[in-house]
Amino acid sequence: MADANGLFVSFEGGEGAGKSTQIRRLAERLRARGHDVLVTREPGGSPGAEAVRHVLLSGAAEVFGTRMEAILFAAARNDHVEEVIRPALARGIIVLCDRFMDSSRVYQGVTGNLEPDYIEALQRVAVNGVIPDCTLILDIPAEVGLERARKRASAVAVPDRFEKEEMQTHEKRREAFLDIAAREPGRCHVIDAQRSEDEIAGEIAGIVDQRLGPSANIATETPEAAQ
Numbered sequence: 001m002a003d004a005n006g007l008f009v010s011f012e013g014g015e016g017a018g019k020s021t022q023i024r025r026l027a028e029r030l031r032a033r034g035h036d037v038l039v040t041r042e043p044g045g046s047p048g049a050e051a052v053r054h055v056l057l058s059g060a061a062e063v064f065g066t067r068m069e070a071i072l073f074a075a076a077r078n079d080h081v082e083e084v085i086r087p088a089l090a091r092g093i094i095v096l097c098d099r100f101m102d103s104s105r106v107y108q109g110v111t112g113n114l115e116p117d118y119i120e121a122l123q124r125v126a127v128n129g130v131i132p133d134c135t136l137i138l139d140i141p142a143e144v145g146l147e148r149a150r151k152r153a154s155a156v157a158v159p160d161r162f163e164k165e166e167m168q169t170h171e172k173r174r175e176a177f178l179d180i181a182a183r184e185p186g187r188c189h190v191i192d193a194q195r196s197e198d199e200i201a202g203e204i205a206g207i208v209d210q211r212l213g214p215s216a217n218i219a220t221e222t223p224e225a226a227q
């Protein structure tokens with residue numbers, strides 16, 4: 001479990017599901033309520049892991065075998081955990097992470113055809129006990145998510161090498177995220193990501209407030225603010 005008083009929330013789902021959008025909105029909401037929030041992402045989130053991200057998402061990684069790729073994702077994750085996430089949680093910070101270990105289970109494990117035992121062993125080393133308290137799986141048909149990602153890419157960036165894969169592969173990933181949610185209902189919440197941004201943000205706010213309990217609204221805990 002996560003350390004000390006912080007809360008560790010990961011966001012998972014296919015390309016263009018709306019993870020970054022919802023992380024931004026949740027961070028704004030939590031900060032407005034007096035919380036200290038860290039927004040981070042994977043692969044990346046620490047200087048070392050960002051360097052690995054650059055390689056993994058570029059054409060250079062096309063010559064890597066799936067095992068090498070999985071090990072690199074795990075190495076980047078361990079650096080991110082030890083350098084950034086664990087220290088933040090120990091200071092009571094709420095950590096919102098765009099993708100985490102479930103992405104490796106799905107992308108390298110299920111669609112990369114790696115044995116579940118191999119992926120799980122790598123994840124144990126990578127996370128070293130730091131498991132999200134709550135994982136929000138943004139669920140959307142692959143076609144809809146990719147269309148969103150394509151529109152965004154034409155405005156800001158080129159698609160990464162994972163976004164270019166077959167539709168069938170993306171659909172298989174959607175099912176794999178749903179399987180994880182079914183196996184770990186205490187940690188995972190499936191969010192229907194085809195709705196409006198406001199509707200999704202409202203549902204996520206409710207889930208996270210519940211996880212935070214009585215401390216959900218620090219800003220209104222002073223007698224003056226409560227009036």
Ligand SMILES: Nc1ncnc2c1ncn2[C@@H]1O[C@H](COP(=O)(O)OP(=O)(O)OP(=O)(O)O)[C@@H](O)[C@H]1O
Pocket residue numbers: 013014015016017018019020021022148149151152193194195196197200
């Ligand atoms: N609920 C929504 N309805 C319609 N469009 C949305 C919604 N949420 C996000 N978008 C738009 O879809 C695009 C993808 O959203 P976003 O970048 O948040 O997704 P993501 O899951 O982080 O994607 P990726 O995993 O590919 O980085 C953006 O242009 C965003 O503005």
Ligand SMILES: Cc1cn([C@H]2C[C@H](O)[C@@H](COP(=O)(O)O)O2)c(=O)[nH]c1=O
Pocket residue numbers: 015041042043057073099100101102103104105107108160162163
């Ligand atoms: C953490 C993680 C990520 N991936 C893949 C999934 C995406 O296609 C990219 C990240 O791009 P994003 O725009 O930042 O979502 O990397 C993966 O294959 N395995 C992982 O563990």
